[in-house]
Structures are given as structure tokens and as C-alpha cells.
Amino acid sequence: MKRVFTAAVLAALMAACAQQGDSSAVKIAMVTDVGGVNDQSFNQGAWEGLQRAQLELGIKASYVESNQDADYVPNLQSLMDAKNQLIWGIGFKMGQAIYEAAKNNPDYKFAIIDFAYDNTPANLIGVVFKAEEASFLVGYIAGKMTKTGTVGFVGGIKGNVIDGFDYGYHAGVNFANRQVKILRQYAESFTDAAKGKVITLEMYRQGADIVYHAAGGVGDGVIEAARESNRWAIGVDRDQNYLAPDNVLTSAMKRVDNAIYNIAKELVEGRWPGGKTIVYGLKEGGVDIAPSTSKHVPVNILAEVEELKKKIMAGEIVVPYNEASYNDWLAKLK
Amino acid sequence: MEIVFVLLDDLAFLIGVTLLYSSPLIFTGLGGVVTESTGVVNIGLEGMMTLGAFAAASVAYYTADPWLGFLAGGVAGGLLALLHALATVRFGADHIISGIAVNFLGPGLALFVSRLIFNGATQTLTVPNKIPKLFDGVFPSKSFFDLILKQDATVYIALVLVVVVWFVLYRTVLGLRLRSVGEHPLAADTLGLSVERLKTYGVVASGVLAGWGGAAMSIAVVARFSPGLISGQGFIALAAMIFGKWTPHGTLAACLFFGLAKGLEVYLGTRFPIPGTLLAMLPYILTILVLVGFVGKARPPRAVGQPFLKERHS
Numbered sequence: 166m167k168r169v170f171t172a173a174v175l176a177a178l179m180a181a182c183a184q185q186g187d188s189s190a191v192k193i194a195m196v197t198d199v200g201g202v203n204d205q206s207f208n209q210g211a212w213e214g215l216q217r218a219q220l221e222l223g224i225k226a227s228y229v230e231s232n233q234d235a236d237y238v239p240n241l242q243s244l245m246d247a248k249n250q251l252i253w254g255i256g257f258k259m260g261q262a263i264y265e266a267a268k269n270n271p272d273y274k275f276a277i278i279d280f281a282y283d284n285t286p287a288n289l290i291g292v293v294f295k296a297e298e299a300s301f302l303v304g305y306i307a308g309k310m311t312k313t314g315t316v317g318f319v320g321g322i323k324g325n326v327i328d329g330f331d332y333g334y335h336a337g338v339n340f341a342n343r344q345v346k347i348l349r350q351y352a353e354s355f356t357d358a359a360k361g362k363v364i365t366l367e368m369y370r371q372g373a374d375i376v377y378h379a380a381g382g383v384g385d386g387v388i389e390a391a392r393e394s395n396r397w398a399i400g401v402d403r404d405q406n407y408l409a410p411d412n413v414l415t416s417a418m419k420r421v422d423n424a425i426y427n428i429a430k431e432l433v434e435g436r437w438p439g440g441k442t443i444v445y446g447l448k449e450g451g452v453d454i455a456p457s458t459s460k461h462v463p464v465n466i467l468a469e470v471e472e473l474k475k476k477i478m479a480g481e482i483v484v485p486y487n488e489a490s491y492n493d494w495l496a497k498l499k
Numbered sequence: 500m501e502i503v504f505v506l507l508d509d510l511a512f513l514i515g516v517t518l519l520y521s522s523p524l525i526f527t528g529l530g531g532v533v534t535e536s537t538g539v540v541n542i543g544l545e546g547m548m549t550l551g552a553f554a555a556a557s558v559a560y561y562t563a564d565p566w567l568g569f570l571a572g573g574v575a576g577g578l579l580a581l582l583h584a585l586a587t588v589r590f591g592a593d594h595i596i597s598g599i600a601v602n603f604l605g606p607g608l609a610l611f612v613s614r615l616i617f618n619g620a621t622q623t624l625t626v627p628n629k630i631p632k633l634f635d636g637v638f639p640s641k642s643f644f645d646l647i648l649k650q651d652a653t654v655y656i657a658l659v660l661v662v663v664v665w666f667v668l669y670r671t672v673l674g675l676r677l678r679s680v681g682e683h684p685l686a687a688d689t690l691g692l693s694v695e696r697l698k699t700y701g702v703v704a705s706g707v708l709a710g711w712g713g714a715a716m717s718i719a720v721v722a723r724f725s726p727g728l729i730s731g732q733g734f735i736a737l738a739a740m741i742f743g744k745w746t747p748h749g750t751l752a753a754c755l756f757f758g759l760a761k762g763l764e765v766y767l768g769t770r771f772p773i774p775g776t777l778l779a780m781l782p783y784i785l786t787i788l789v790l791v792g793f794v795g796k797a798r799p800p801r802a803v804g805q806p807f808l809k810e811r812h813s
């Protein structure tokens with residue numbers, strides 16, 4: 166038994182050495198946050214992006230998973246030890262760990278999803294997404310498709326990030342139809358699914374027929390309420406239609422995969438846009454609405470959404486992302 | 500006249516929401532009552548709830564039978580509780596330490612198994628069939644009685660269990676024995692009762708109840724398990740048990756009260772421009788007010804938290 170074990174370890178070591186031998190390929194790795202690489206959310210999206218880069222750009226991709234917040238620093242260190250040129254931190258929770266690593270290890274390149282620094286070191290890139298643009302599009306769909314003239318928004322915890330979803334959606338609904346009433350409530354949580362369900366049931370009771378959520382795990386309750394009441398919910402971050410195929414109208418997607426792929430491409434081509442925050446919007450392929458949208462949304466509205474996308478990309482429509490910019494936007498809409 | 504109808508409608512909605520919110524808490528709170536009656540503190544209820552929620556969702560997903568899932572939730576919670584019983588009752592470990600370990604073990608085990616059987620994902624997929632609702636379609640949709648009575652079957656099971664636990668604890672020989680080892684294990688021991696066995700019954704029963712509490716979340720309130728699904732309900736149930744003075748009926752009242760406060764939070768939040776952060780404090784402020792004002796002195800079982808090792812006394 167012992168001999169078998171030794172042989173297995175030797176084989177593994179040899180395989181590892183063989184991998185190390187291929188030194189021509191650019192090595193890019195990522196550290197997941199506690200959700201793990203198959204979290205049906207941004208970690209999974211990030212890994213899909215790296216895998217695509219491996220397939221199309223010939224980079225060498227790998228990942229390590231974090232089981233708790235305390236794993237971030239050792240995980241980053243182990244990826245540096247493995248001589249990765251670029252190391253990704255997935256999720257804002259890693260903001261501090263990545264920053265420290267970048268400052269202390271100028272020979273390595275780092276990048277992070279969902280985090281913007283005030284002073285970004287040259288070997289670091291922050292990537293954030295224009296959630297308001299995708300939220301605007303799903304808001305437009307909601308405003309066009311509501312039969313009751315009332316729609317809802319369920320937020321997680323109020324803050325800069327969720328404001329983008331909130332006001333982008335409000336702007337979209339208003340752009341589609343100024344008569345539509347928008348109910349809004351924050352769950353003050355990203356995990357309380359029961360509260361998400363109750364808020365949504367209450368919104369339906371008050372006449373809403375479409376409810377959009379930007380609330381993480383609370384959204385499970387929102388979608389469940391839609392399923393039980395046979396009304397509409399709008400998903401977030403990924404295409405959430407699979408959670409309730411008949412009741413998720415559309416989803417505002419964050420294309421983490423595209424951001425990861427694009428930066429891998431730049432690195433391979435010898436450009437490194439380091440030392441700054443890169444904003445991914447519709448134009449850059451960073452946000453979009455879900456492919457499943459065509460299942461439930463009529464063709465004419467889809468065509469209008471395509472027109473809106475073009476206008477946003479061309480800068481003709483600048484989507485508001487907080488209360489102040491939303492109020493300005495409303496004033497101009499009149 | 501119309502305002503009366505609106506108010507009646509709102510009242511019915513609040514009652515319905517109260518029941519929805521409190522049912523997972525009632526299961527788990529009853530678990531707390533049973534285990535503490537036998538003198539074993541179980542702060543591991545949270546971990547048992549999490550494991551129960553996961554087991555229920557995954558079995559319900561693979562078998563398409565919510566009732567098998569519900570049973571599995573109880574079994575998973577019970578097995579985890581057996582570990583707690585082994586540590587605290589058999590080996591006399593500190594109840595709090597063992598409970599903390601259980602709270603790490605439950606969610607950890609759930610995520611570990613989830614990754615094994617759901618292709619690396621930390622959440623299950625949506626279950627094809629949830630726990631059914633009772634009184635579905637009996638009353639006109641959205642009418643007064645429909646809003647109150649059309650509830651997940653788990654709500655009714657929880658209410659029935661309150662009566663069952665009360666009856667067993669206060670009206671049966673087994674209940675008397677269970678309570679006796681919580682009050683004075685040495686006396687029970689001298690009368691020839693197996694303190695160890697009785698305490699183990701209590702702890703395992705609490706695990707089964709907490710597992711059902713988790714199942715009530717994952718296959719009734721929502722339709723899948725995700726890592727944050729159980730976040731604090733186990734501890735709230737524990738607080739409800741103390742609030743309810745270690746009795747099943749008191750715990751029921753405390754859980755309903757807490758559910759009502761959560762319902763009010765949503766009800767007021769959609770109608771008045773009150774900051775959500777303030778509203779989110781409402782259940783806790785109300786709880787403190789009630790604790791200070793209306794609930795008299797609470798007395799836990801006398802020997803709660805103390806290990807009973809037979810050898811020491813013989």
C-alpha cells in the first residue's frame with residue numbers, strides 16, 4: 166500500500182515538473198473567493214473567461230479556491246511561487262489582500278474584479294462593471310411589459326454598487342413609460358431569502374407584476390415568490406432563468422468572463438494597461454442582458470432594446486448610477 | 500367601508516407572513532426546548548439547521564419527492580446531534596465548545612458534500628417539487644382566509660409539533676424522566692434511570708427538529724439550498740426558546756412574535772419612507788422591549804450545561 170502511495174506521489178511530481186517545463190506560455194491564475202469556482206456566479210464566470218483564454222490565446226490557466234477569507238493571502242503567495250505572470254483576485258472581498266500583494270511584489274502582475282483603488286500600483290488593475298447599463302435595459306423591458314403599471318426593485322444593502330443597479334433600473338423603467346410606478350425596498354441583507362420572498366409577495370400584492378433584484382441570496386426568495394405567484398422576476402449577474410424558467414423574464418448580466426479574457430489578450434499581445442481602474446460597460450462587452458431574454462420578451466421590444474444598446478454604446482444615452490445623476494437625468498427627460 | 504377591507508387584507512397578509520417566517524424557527528426552537536430540558540445546551544442548532552437544509556434540498560432534488568427530502572433533513576440534523584451528544588453526554592465535554600464545533604462542522608459538511616454531488620457547486624439546483632401548500636384553492640385567491648391559511652405544510656407540522664412536544668414533556672412518563680435529568684441528574688440516576696440515554700434522546704431529537712427547521716427553509720420557503728440560506732435562524736430560535744422560558748408554548752409565542760416583527764418590517768417599509776436600516780432593527784428592539792417589560796423571570800432547567808459523569812458519583 167505504501168509503495169502504491171509513493172508511486173502515486175512520484176507520478177504527480179513528475180506531472181507537475183512536466184507542466185513547469187512548458188515555459189513559453191503566459192501563465193495566468195486566479196484566486197476564487199469563498200463561493201468556489203462553480204458558484205453559478207462571478208467566480209464561475211471568471212474561470213470560464215480564463216479557460217477561453219487558454220483555448221484561444223494559448224495561455225496556461227489555473228485557479229485556487231478559498232474556503233475562508235483568511236485563505237486569500239496564502240493562496241496569492243502559492244500562485245506567485247508557481248511563477249504566474251498575472252494573478253486575479255475574484256471579488257471585492259480580496260481588495261486589501263491583492264493590494265498588499267501588488268505593493269510588495271512588483272515583479273508580478275495582479276488584477277481584481279469589482280474593486281477600484283484610489284492609487285493603483287502600476288502592476289495592478291482594478292476592474293469594475295457598469296451595472297447601471299444592464300439594469301437600464303432590464304428596466305426598459307419591465308417598463309414596456311408591465312400589465313399592471315407597477316414594477317418593483319429589491320436591493321441587498323444600499324451602497325455605491327447597488328445604487329448603480331437601483332437607479333439604472335429606475336431610469337430604464339421611466340424611459341420606457343413615465344406612468345409606471347416603481348416600488349423599491351432594501352432587504353438590508355444579501356442572504357435573507359425569506360425576507361426577499363416576503364418583500365416580493367408584498368410588492369405583488371400592491372400590484373407589481375415584475376420585480377428586479379440586486380440582492381445576492383435574497384434573490385432566491387424573490388425568484389421563488391415569482392414562481393409561487395406566477396408573476397415575473399428579473400435576475401442578476403448571470404442568466405438566472407434556469408432557477409425558474411417560466412418566471413424569470415430576463416437577467417442583467419455581468420460578463421466577468423469577457424473582462425478576464427480581454428485583459429489576458431492584452432497581456433499576451435504585450436500591452437499591460439496597469440496602474441488604473443478599467444470600467445467595463447456595454448461597449449466593452451462587460452455587461453449585457455441574458456440570452457434567455459428572447460424566450461419571454463416579444464421581438465419588437467427586443468429590437469427596441471438593441472437600438473437602446475447602440476445609443477448607450479455611442480454615448481447618446483448616459484445611464485445614471487446614483488441618486489444625483491438620476492435626478493438630473495429625470496429633469497432632462499421631461 | 501373600503502378602508503376596512505384594505506385593513507383586513509393587510510392583517511391577513513401580516514398573519515400569513517408571520518407564519519411563513521416563524522415556521523423554521525418553531526421547529527428549531529422546539530429542538531432547543533427538548534435538548535435543554537434534558538440539561539444539554541445546544542448552540543449547534545444553527546449548524547444542524549444548515550446541514551438539514553442542505554440534505555433536504557439535495558434529496559428532494561434527486562428523488563423529486565419533497566417528503567423524502569424533509570425526512571432526510573431530520574436524519575442529517577439528528578446524526579450531527581448524535582456527535583454533539585457523544586461529546587457532551589458520553590465524554591462530558593463542554594457544551595458550548597462542542598456546539599461551536601458543530602456550527603463549523605454543519606455548514607462545512609454541507610458545502611463539502613454539495614461540491615461532491617452538484618458538480619463542484621456550493622448550492623443545490625432548484626428542487627422539482629416543493630413541500631405542498633395546504634388549503635390551496637380552498638378559498639378564493641388572495642381572499643382573507645386564503646392569505647392566512649394557504650401555507651406550506653411545514654407551517655402546520657410545526658404547529659402540531661408544539662402540541663406534541665408539550666404533551667410528551669409534561670404529560671408522559673418519558674417527558675417526566677427527560678425533564679428530571681435536566682433538573683437533577685443524580686436523583687434520576689439513583690432512581691435507576693439511564694441519565695446518559697435520556698440526555699442522548701433529548702439531543703438527537705433536537706437535531707432532528709433543527710434539521711426539519713432547515714428543511715422548512717430550503718424546500719418550503721425557497722426551493723434550493725445556498726450557503727447563506729441559514730444565517731442566524733438557529734441562534735434566533737435559541738433566543739426564542741429562552742424568551743419563551745424553556746417551554747414549547749412560550750417558544751411558539753416568541754417565534755410568532757419574531758415573525759410578526761419581521762413582517763411588520765416589510766409592511767411598513769413598502770408604505771412609509773422609513774430608512775431600511777432602522778426597520779431592520781425593529782424585531783430586535785421589540786424583543787428587548789418585551790423582554791424588559793412583559794416577560795417575568797425565566798428559569799432554565801437547574802442542571803443545564805453541567806456534564807453528568809456517572810463515575811464521579813459512584
